[in-house]
Amino acid sequence: MTAAAAAPLAVVELQDIRKIYTQGELVFEALRGVSLTILQGEMVALMGPSGSGKTTLMQVIGLLDRPSSGSYHLAGRDVTTLGENDLARARNEDIGFVFQAFHLLPRQTLLENVEVPLVYAGVPPRERRARALDLLERVGLADKAGSRPSQISGGQKQRVAVARALAGSPRLLLADEPTGNLDTRTSEEVMALFCALHAEGTTVVIVTHEADIGAYAERVVRVRDGLIESDRQQVPRRPGVAAPLPVAQAVGEA
Amino acid sequence: MTVQAGETVRPVPASAPARPRRGGGIGLGGAFVIAWRAIVGTPLRSILTALGVIIGVAAVVALTAIGQGSTAGITRNLESLGTNLLTVQSARGGGGGSLVRAGPRQTVTLKDAEALSTAFGARIAGVAPTAQSSVQAKAGDLNAQVTLLGTWPAYETVRNSPVASGSYFTQADVDGRKRVAVIGAQVVTDLFADTPDPVGQKVRLSGVSFTVVGVLPDKGNSGFGNANSQVIVPLSTYIQRFSRTNSASGQPTVSNVYLQATDKDDLTALVTDVTDLMSTRHEQTDPDNLDFSVQNQADSLASLNTITNTLTLLVGAIAGISLLVGGIGIMNIMLVSVTERTREIGVRKALGARPRDILTQFLVEAALLSLGGGIIGIGLGIATAYAGNSFGISPVFSATPIVVAFVFSALVGVFFGYYPAARAARLDPVESLRYE
Numbered sequence: 001m002t003a004a005a006a007a008p009l010a011v012v013e014l015q016d017i018r019k020i021y022t023q024g025e026l027v028f029e030a031l032r033g034v035s036l037t038i039l040q041g042e043m044v045a046l047m048g049p050s051g052s053g054k055t056t057l058m059q060v061i062g063l064l065d066r067p068s069s070g071s072y073h074l075a076g077r078d079v080t081t082l083g084e085n086d087l088a089r090a091r092n093e094d095i096g097f098v099f100q101a102f103h104l105l106p107r108q109t110l111l112e113n114v115e116v117p118l119v120y121a122g123v124p125p126r127e128r129r130a131r132a133l134d135l136l137e138r139v140g141l142a143d144k145a146g147s148r149p150s151q152i153s154g155g156q157k158q159r160v161a162v163a164r165a166l167a168g169s170p171r172l173l174l175a176d177e178p179t180g181n182l183d184t185r186t187s188e189e190v191m192a193l194f195c196a197l198h199a200e201g202t203t204v205v206i207v208t209h210e211a212d213i214g215a216y217a218e219r220v221v222r223v224r225d226g227l228i229e230s231d232r233q234q235v236p237r238r239p240g241v242a243a244p245l246p247v248a249q250a251v252g253e254a
Numbered sequence: 255m256t257v258q259a260g261e262t263v264r265p266v267p268a269s270a271p272a273r274p275r276r277g278g279g280i281g282l283g284g285a286f287v288i289a290w291r292a293i294v295g296t297p298l299r300s301i302l303t304a305l306g307v308i309i310g311v312a313a314v315v316a317l318t319a320i321g322q323g324s325t326a327g328i329t330r331n332l333e334s335l336g337t338n339l340l341t342v343q344s345a346r347g348g349g350g351g352s353l354v355r356a357g358p359r360q361t362v363t364l365k366d367a368e369a370l371s372t373a374f375g376a377r378i379a380g381v382a383p384t385a386q387s388s389v390q391a392k393a394g395d396l397n398a399q400v401t402l403l404g405t406w407p408a409y410e411t412v413r414n415s416p417v418a419s420g421s422y423f424t425q426a427d428v429d430g431r432k433r434v435a436v437i438g439a440q441v442v443t444d445l446f447a448d449t450p451d452p453v454g455q456k457v458r459l460s461g462v463s464f465t466v467v468g469v470l471p472d473k474g475n476s477g478f479g480n481a482n483s484q485v486i487v488p489l490s491t492y493i494q495r496f497s498r499t500n501s502a503s504g505q506p507t508v509s510n511v512y513l514q515a516t517d518k519d520d521l522t523a524l525v526t527d528v529t530d531l532m533s534t535r536h537e538q539t540d541p542d543n544l545d546f547s548v549q550n551q552a553d554s555l556a557s558l559n560t561i562t563n564t565l566t567l568l569v570g571a572i573a574g575i576s577l578l579v580g581g582i583g584i585m586n587i588m589l590v591s592v593t594e595r596t597r598e599i600g601v602r603k604a605l606g607a608r609p610r611d612i613l614t615q616f617l618v619e620a621a622l623l624s625l626g627g628g629i630i631g632i633g634l635g636i637a638t639a640y641a642g643n644s645f646g647i648s649p650v651f652s653a654t655p656i657v658v659a660f661v662f663s664a665l666v667g668v669f670f671g672y673y674p675a676a677r678a679a680r681l682d683p684v685e686s687l688r689y690e
Contacts, residue, residue, distance in 0.1 A: 064603075091605070092605065099604075103601040105598055120611060
């Protein structure tokens with residue numbers, strides 16, 4: 001997929017994004033001028049070693065953190081100048097987060113966890129319940145709707161987290177090391193879920209340092225030292241099938 | 255379900271659910287549900303957190319109920335001792351204030367009482383001078399220590415002390431210095447336990463034989479002194495047989511002269527007139543240092559009310575302090591709670607919670623803790639007050655302290671919950687998601 005093909009909408013448009021952290025005398029530039037466009041319907045892997053700035057980039061894209069300079073348009077809207085409340089609203093409506101540590105709310109049932117974004121969106125209870133139940137069914141956990149997070153496995157937790165991320169029908173599904181706490185088999189299950197969502201047209205960005213996981217994406221953006229090192233299309237690995245080639249090689253050939 | 259390669263998956267419902275309103279966020283209802291979960295999730299901790307408020311509110315409710323109960327009791331007792339009452343008695347510690355002299359010098363005489371009874375005509379419904387002492391009473395083999403009271407027949411109406419059976423002695427009995435007596439309920443129990451009707455029986459008072467003509471009803475053991483162990487006899491008989499106190503001029507003295515005014519509104523004027531008359535009779539020149547005093551029953555009630563108001567103020571101060579301490583306890587735990595739930599706050603923010611939503615959530619939690627404490631405290635206070643009932647004080651509950659305690663506890667929660675809640679609302683989402 002190329003930008004020229006059908007001129008699809010750019011979900012994320014970053015222009016010369018910089019992020020500088022200062023701690024006393026110490027100044028650290030985590031992002032040193034990143035420009036990146038992610039189109040609607042893409043599945044992108046953000047890769048890089050730890051300390052490369054990929055997490056900071058993810059936080060900027062996810063509106064959790066503000067860039068020090070540069071411009072960010074989310075679905076055409078300039079979001080760098082938004083106030084605290086508008087940012088919260090944009091996170092609620094446009095971004096669906098999936099975290100490495102799942103971050104389900106322990107006291108809430110699975111159904112209530114999925115409902116959380118809808119609660120903040122102000123959706124009436126009956127409606128959000130129905131929607132949350134739909135989504136739990138979608139990830140195959142409708143029968144556990146009343147369970148607590150402590151009663152289910154890690155893979156199941158991450159599926160609930162995906163359902164929760166989808167609750168607000170976001171423009172962008174943003175997953176931060178979504179398989180980092182999972183074993184190989186459940187990692188594959190979760191990645192299959194992402195692939196299926198991608199196949200339906202959901203825009204997915206996965207932050208990972210694992211080549212195995214990056215292989216599922218059709219586009220790999222490598223970050224190093226606060227800069228984009230490479231940005232390549234690749235033939236994605238199919239869920240349930242072993243990677244056709246060692247990923248590093250595949251990326252290198254693309 | 256495991257999504258396998260090639261498996262067709264049901265599409266996510268494409269249309270976003272209706273987004274009817276924005277700006278309301280979670281709202282109070284949503285915040286209430288979250289807060290309730292947090293509170294019942296750690297019941298022991300929640301109780302301990304609210305304990306300060308519970309104790310404070312319980313103290314207020316119990317103390318005011320007991321205080322009002324005892325005030326009401328004392329007022330009832332005072333009023334049961336006669337209405338529209340003026341008391342003339344010797345000045346307390348009057349005349350030089352020597353430390354050696356024990357008790358007041360008796361200055362009010364029988365002649366004063368007689369003068370008072372004739373001076374005011376219809377303005378006075380009755381006059382009853384009294385003199386009393388403690389004597390040994392005997393009937394048959396039984397004996398008891400009693401309070402012997404000499405007075406006039408008007409005592410019955412002036413001091414509101416009618417007989418249960420028999421009758422009072424008459425003016426003729428006073429004039430004839432008859433040895434007749436009206437005895438209290440305790441005296442009946444002590445001396446005439448086996449006699450069906452003590453009226454007409456003989457009783458020996460300090461060796462002098464009296465005939466019982468009337469029996470007083472059981473007045474309960476509340477009030478001043480034990481009214482049930484009284485023996486009332488004609489004042490003339492008392493002076494002749496028992497009195498050893500005389501004034502400086504050799505006149506027999508009495509301890510009190512009770513005057514009952516006909517009209518309640520005349521009491522204040524009557525106090526002045528009685529004081530004038532007595533001053534003249536006692537040749538008193540310094541109105542600030544009289545050798546007698548005139549007391550208005552209404553004044554006693556007023557001074558009682560002053561005491562009550564002071565006590566109420568003290569209770570209020572205790573309540574204020576304990577609610578303050580309780581509020582600090584809530585603030586402390588809320589700060590801990592915010593720190594513990596830093597990650598939850600980060601997750602909620604990532605999922606679209608605005609600072610205001612987080613603020614509301616924690617504020618409602620603090621208010622709920624405090625309000626819950628207030629409600630438990632009210633219950634506990636009422637229970638405590640009723641427990642006090644077994645010590646003879648029946649509590650009187652009024653809405654004001656309960657409502658004030660309730661409202662105050664809610665305010666304490668909001669006030670002391672605000673800082674922790676504001677801290678939670680200000681947390682940086684990145685920092686809080688990273689928090690372990």
